[in-house]
Amino acid sequence: MPPHRDPSSALSPPTRRAILTALTTTAALLTAGQFPAIASQATAAEAMSAGWTVQTMEAFADTLIPGExxxxxxxxxAGAVTGPGAVxxxxVQTLTSPELPLAPLLPEIAVLLNARxxxxxxxxxxxxxxxxxxxVGLPFRHRTTLLRTLFDADEPDRAIWQVLGLLTGLAFDTAAHLDTRHALDTHHPGLTWLDFPRPDADGLWRFPHYSYGTALAAEHPATTPSGSPA
Known part of the structure; x- marks a missing residue:
């Protein structure tokens, strides 16, 4: 097999400590539901300006949630299925969100994935x-096989791929980079595919029917009118 040269390999080798620090911060923000403005839109656009970085991130996401x-x-x-996927x-808009610290590191993550x-x-x-x-050059079944190994428990960079996988899921399942009502109004592919419910007339979501068909617990007396615990 002739050598395959990735133009992005001209970048410095990925600094795993920096990548893992940013991913840890991202995971903490997602868990806490907090999204402070850490990076600017200009920084995000500059980080993703290289076409090969975009293609690599898209191929990673398409392997997890394929589309046409x-x-x-x-x-x-890869076109493994019909219908919309993560791309x-x-x-890409989710990964480069100015509210997350990942955008400047995506070229280095792409280098790491392409090296693998x-x-x-x-x-x-x-x-x-x-x-x-x-x-991107790998056939879809080989992309899938490779990603399986990257999620193995003994994979040293497993945390990188786990957080990227989480963000891929959020892009499709929740339209994380958009206001939910706007996403529904503009027929976001993931929310539309999942038949995500629309809010009530006042813009709020209410769920009058129990998911399991019965109440699992009595409502706490201190619950606020919005449904939050006191």
Whole structure:
């Protein structure tokens, strides 16, 4: 197999400490439901200006939540299924959100993923195209196999892929980068595919029917009118 050169390899080797620190911060923000403005839109746009970074992140997300190709020459999306996937649902916008600290590190993460793809392709004697990132060049079934190994318990960079996987899911399942009502009004692919319910006339969501068909516990007497605990 001839050597596959990734233009993004000109970047410095990924600093795992910096990446993991940013991912830990991201996970903490998501858990706490807090999204302070850490990065500017300009920084996010600059970080994702390299086409190979965008393609690599799209291919990663499409492997987790596949969608149909946007055009006949679409390479990042493998076209493994019909219907919308994470890319159509705005995964790039979620990853580059100015409220998260990931955007400046995405080129380095792409380098790391493509390096793993080159190693995988070499081991399995897969010829990679020279005009696309290594991970994008892998057939879909090999992308899937590689990602399975990246989520193994003994994978040293597992935390990186876990948080990226979480954000991929949030892009499709919740339209994390958009106001929910706006996402519904504009027919966000993920929310539409999931048949996400619309709010009541006043813009609030209420759920008059119990998910399990019965109340699982009595309402606490200090519950506020909004449904929050006192």
């Amino acid at each position: 190709r946007r055009s006949a020459d679409d390479r990042a999306i 159509q649902a705005g995964v 793809a080159i190693a995988y392709a070499t081991l399995h004697l897969i010829l990679l195209p020279p005009t696309a990132p290594a991970f």
